Amino acid sequence: MKFIIITGDSKGLGEAVAKRWMEDGVSVIGISRTYNGTLKETADSCGVSYRHYECDLTDEAATNNTLAAVHNYLQREDVEALTLLNNAGMVGPIEKVGALDIPAVDRHIRLNVSVPVLLANYILGLANEWEVPLTLVNITSGAAGKTTEGWSVYSAGKAAIDRFTAVTAKEQEQKSHTILAYSPGVMDTDMQEEIRSASEDSFKDVEKFRELKEKGELTSPERVAEVLRNLLKEEPVQNGKVYKLYDYIDKY
Template identity: 30%
Template sequence: MTTHLYILTGASRGMGLAMAEQLLQPGNTLLCISRHANADLALSAQKAAVPLSQWTHDLADGEGASERLRDWLLAQNPADFVSVSLINNAGVIPPIKPLRQSQAADLAMALRVGLEAPMALSAAFVGATQAWPMPRKVLNISSGLGRFPMASQAGYCAAKAGMDHFTRCLALDEAPLPNGARVCSLAPGVIDTDMQVQLRGAAGEAFPDQAKFLQLKAQGQLSSPAQAAEQVLRFLARPDFGREPVADVRG
């Protein structure tokens, strides 16, 4: 039986978990890569009779994760799949403070998880599946903060800006190939996740934009993880996915 293969990082909570739950549909196979497995997700997959694998891997080790993914893909039979998609969703927000007060280890972690790992996983994915004849897609979950600067957010903003730009480069690499992967770095809108809790709870003197995030919550302008996941997956399924390498789910 041929299926649609989805590889998803950061699937244990937030929008990543919501995407994983929504992908548990007949005809899909799901591989999740996160620091922790999610027992409820495993139970849902069992009930839905959808093949699910959960790799517990810290994406601060992007090299190890990408090598494992490359080896796994090379061991698969392409005839088992009608499409294959990599969704780089995992990311971390470093402590919210001006760069002058930031710790090198915190900045390194944000860049390893938010930029280095997606680059390495994308490289492994497109390399290992280059000869596969079916549609291949890379969806990188970016942010408006990769396109607009914000005080006390240098590490996160830099990771997302780098994600946008490496996606542009990857699109150029893949465009001339007979079955080049279609790629997009997508901003998913403003979502009520743990990151929003961190932003709202930041010290006002260290984070000048705190009031904006408090207002978004108070005025009900945040999408739920499930709503955002639905929009993102709908975007991934569009026939023109990859036409623009950098996009926003809000159009």
């Protein structure tokens, strides 16, 4: 069986990817704080399995316990191939340096940087041990390469993910794995609502994001998921590369 492990699968891009991959006959393992019953319904209609683990990934002990549970589950299955989508993330704190909330920074770095690294390390280790191909997709952002006031933590975290992806790919050159970062652009998700609610004092560009919503220029998570699926199926993927939605959305 083919399995995809998705963090933050209960909504947004995670939910859209789960449903799209189910349609292709891939079983889904979801890790998020809340359970989305429609994913089980989709899995049943597609003839695949869906297993959900409720977990706050900012909690180290809970994350470790969840990884152990995922391991125990998978080792009882006939695993042909694995995919890991490191999707869970947060944008806050949206604030200038000097006024950052330290606990919020700690949670952000844990969720946006530490967790993707730890999950990739764990699942890549399993894939190598079991000698099955792994597709590792780390969700990144155009913010990784931009200097945006109020986004120091978010930009730094995504830049770290880009470099982590490149180094991991370099290390695994002799393996049959696919390793990339995917930048989904500006999606119509809860994260965008948080961005639009920021104050102009904290986030200079907030009005630009409000205008994108007003003009209907946000991309749906379903469209982003479809482009990712087609990219992986149709393109000769260059391991370690950052793939950007807007470079492929007209093609797929």
